[in-house]
Amino acid sequence: MSHIASLIPSQPPDSALALQPIGGATQANRWRTEAMRSHATPRLLFIARGQGRIIIQGLTHGYFANNLIYIPARTMYGFEAGPTVYGHLLTLPRAMASEWPSEAVHLRLRDVMAQKEFLTLFDGLERELSSDRQHARRAAHYQAGLLAVFFARQIDNQRNTGPDVDRRNSSAARLVAAYTDLIERHFPTDKGIADYAASLGVTATHLTRCCRQTSGQSALTLLSDRRHYEACRMLRDTRAPIADVAQVAGYGSAAYFSRVFQARSGQTPSAFRKSVPDQRRAGQH
Known part of the structure; x- marks a missing residue:
């Protein structure tokens, strides 16, 4: 099989910071989210509205609005993205992986101030990624770095208090x-x-x-x-x-x-x- 595999391109190179909307999957497109998959670089899933289930490394979690789910590289996952769900999937380049956790993390932002802080950072990232201004890509990477700091602080605030801790262990x-x-x-x-x-x-x-x-x-x-x-x-x-x-x-x-x-x-x-x-x-x- 190796000679065949060498002729077939692997996943597209995940070298660029990228943001794509998720949600409202049709029956024909459900494979894009629900089927198990992994990526060569990390992903951050932001659920803006709706609810559903996500399976990460074989463990099912319920998700709701204002949830952030970090998925490391080469981690198998799949999630529901029905008609009421809307959010974004952020691709993090390999060079930034060290700024994020080494394992999957599911954050539930219940505090209104934390939600506002995240949305401010996220809006800044989205704006720079869609901008044609000079140095926009550089600015987007700095915004992603600020997101990493925000995420780390939230982990510190919620460490060992989430409902999934005992289940994972x-x-x-x-x-x-x-x-x-x-x-x-x-x-x-x-x-x-x-x-x-x-x-x-x-x-x-x-x-x-x-x-x-x-x-x-x-x-x-x-x-x-x-x-x-x-x-x-x-x-x-x-x-x-x-x-x-x-x-x-x-x-x-x-x-x-x-x-x-x-x-x-x-x-x-x-x-x-x-x-x-x-x-x-x-x-x-």
Whole structure:
């Protein structure tokens, strides 16, 4: 498979600070948020309004308005973005990663003053990113740095007081987090749930039980979600033959991939590819 993978572009280089709106996902576009995925660089998810659920490393969290969710690089996650949800997803360049936490953090901004402070910083960042003034990119990076400081201060204020602390430290959550880390490394292979469970020193039954306990999904669903997102991304971002997409995304044969993909998305891989914008032309991440 390595010679095929080398011919297929990986995710677009996340070298630039970028901001994109999220929310109001249609059925056809739900894969863009709900399917498990990870990124080469960190993300900050800001929920301005609405509510839903997000799964990070196999642990489900409820989110609401004025929530900030930081997701480190190579961390598997997926979230609901229904018609009532609106927010933004901030891409943080690799060079700024050291200014942010090393693990996922979910902040709930309940204090009105904290909400106002964040919105002031966020509006400044958004304004500079959309500006054509001289040195706007430089100013945007400074604004992102101020956001990092704000985030660190909020973590200090809320440390060890959030409802997710004990849940993250449970044996089930630790096992499922380790499982999602393995998925990120091995989903392109033909490893099955039994193989992952063996690598973790547990039975497949126990792994699935823990996944359902922490995320409400089975171990197989988490793995299948990650493969589905990768297949969608590759169909959207590359011109690789369907057979190559099937192999690199972990499906094996093109025939099996086509059956599974159509059952889930309602479209054949070829039809899906034609229906989504080419990100290479759109210049989006």
